[in-house]
Amino acid sequence: MSLPRFAAWLMDRFGVDEALVGDLAEQTSRSAYWSWWQTFGSIVIALARDWRSHWVLTCRAILFGMVLHSLQHTFQSWLWDQVNMPFSQMMFAIGVRHLPFPAAAANMLLAIPASFCVGWLIARLHPTRTPAPVLAFLVATWCFASPAYARQASNALGDPRFRPYLAVQLIGICAFSVSVLAGGLCRHRGYFFPWKLKSCR
Amino acid sequence: MFCIVEQMSRELLGNFELMVLLAVLRIGENAYGVPIADQLRENAGRDVLLGSVYAALERLEAKGFLASSLGAPTAERGGRAKKCFTVTATGLRVARETQRTLTKLWRGLPALQGGSR
Numbered sequence: 539m540s541l542p543r544f545a546a547w548l549m550d551r552f553g554v555d556e557a558l559v560g561d562l563a564e565q566t567s568r569s570a571y572w573s574w575w576q577t578f579g580s581i582v583i584a585l586a587r588d589w590r591s592h593w594v595l596t597c598r599a600i601l602f603g604m605v606l607h608s609l610q611h612t613f614q615s616w617l618w619d620q621v622n623m624p625f626s627q628m629m630f631a632i633g634v635r636h637l638p639f640p641a642a643a644a645n646m647l648l649a650i651p652a653s654f655c656v657g658w659l660i661a662r663l664h665p666t667r668t669p670a671p672v673l674a675f676l677v678a679t680w681c682f683a684s685p686a687y688a689r690q691a692s693n694a695l696g697d698p699r700f701r702p703y704l705a706v707q708l709i710g711i712c713a714f715s716v717s718v719l720a721g722g723l724c725r726h727r728g729y730f731f732p733w734k735l736k737s738c739r
Numbered sequence: 740m741f742c743i744v745e746q747m748s749r750e751l752l753g754n755f756e757l758m759v760l761l762a763v764l765r766i767g768e769n770a771y772g773v774p775i776a777d778q779l780r781e782n783a784g785r786d787v788l789l790g791s792v793y794a795a796l797e798r799l800e801a802k803g804f805l806a807s808s809l810g811a812p813t814a815e816r817g818g819r820a821k822k823c824f825t826v827t828a829t830g831l832r833v834a835r836e837t838q839r840t841l842t843k844l845w846r847g848l849p850a851l852q853g854g855s856r
Contacts, residue, residue, distance in 0.1 A: 556819050557793075557820060560819030561816070566815075580793075
């Protein structure tokens with residue numbers, strides 16, 4: 539089986555050596571499992587090497603990302619204050635009386651482009667071979683957020699009424715992570731769209 | 740002091756690095772990622788990650804034990820060039836020194852005699 543195009547795209551985005559991607563593309567007799575195992579292994583090794591050789595830059599990226607994230611949060615709160623009233627009126631007009639969930643969804647939609655910009659800026663100002671600084675920022679964010687999530691999870695386990703809130707929080711962190719990573723990968727070298735990548739056949 | 744430590748770490752070969760260096764020596768010409776990984780698999784008896792092979796190759800190149808050259812891109816590689824490696828004179832000297840040191844350390848060890856224990 540030839541190397542899946544998505545695997546080649548992932549390795550290209552994550553800064554794996556081009557010669558290595560070529561070596562994997564050459565191995566047409568190997569199984570899909572082998573190709574994916576090699577792909578993820580190569581990405582992890584490339585990221586670990588980048589973290590080790592650019593640890594100062596990575597620490598700076600985490601701090602810079604935290605500052606940007608808090609600025610984004612402040613801006614988003616201000617923006618939400620501006621649109622909250624018209625949003626509530628619109629929801630009441632279409633018959634929605636319970637507002638927390640639509641409000642959370644709207645807030646998430648506002649946060650996606652801002653998070654994308656955060657990822658892009660981190661990658662732009664901390665250039666390394668792989669998007670390791672962006673991933674380090676994401677890992678740091680998850681670590682900081684984990685106590686709140688653990689509390690929410692224990693609440694949800696104790697009382698089913700809290701489960702939708704936990705779900706909203708989990709969707710929120712997933713949307714945030716995906717948009718930050720997309721921003722970081724967008725800044726990175728190579729083609730952003732898999733279909734523009736060189737053919738592997 | 741720092742320079743001496745750095746110099747020592749530059750001259751030392753890790754276990755996997757030594758295996759990769761010997762695989763490159765064994766292959767001779769056209770030693771690139773896939774044949775090196777195949778050589779390691781045949782001798783070590785387990786599949787290796789190409790990523791770790793490339794990481795070792797890059798380390799060896801940075802230490803000056805290997806030299807690399809880029810081949811022409813081919814269609815079967817998706818238009819990507821092949822990176823071929825050759826052992827430098829320094830690499831050859833370090834491999835010989837490592838062999839000598841290991842042989843000396845091995846010799847006369849009762850625990851390793853006869854292969855029964």
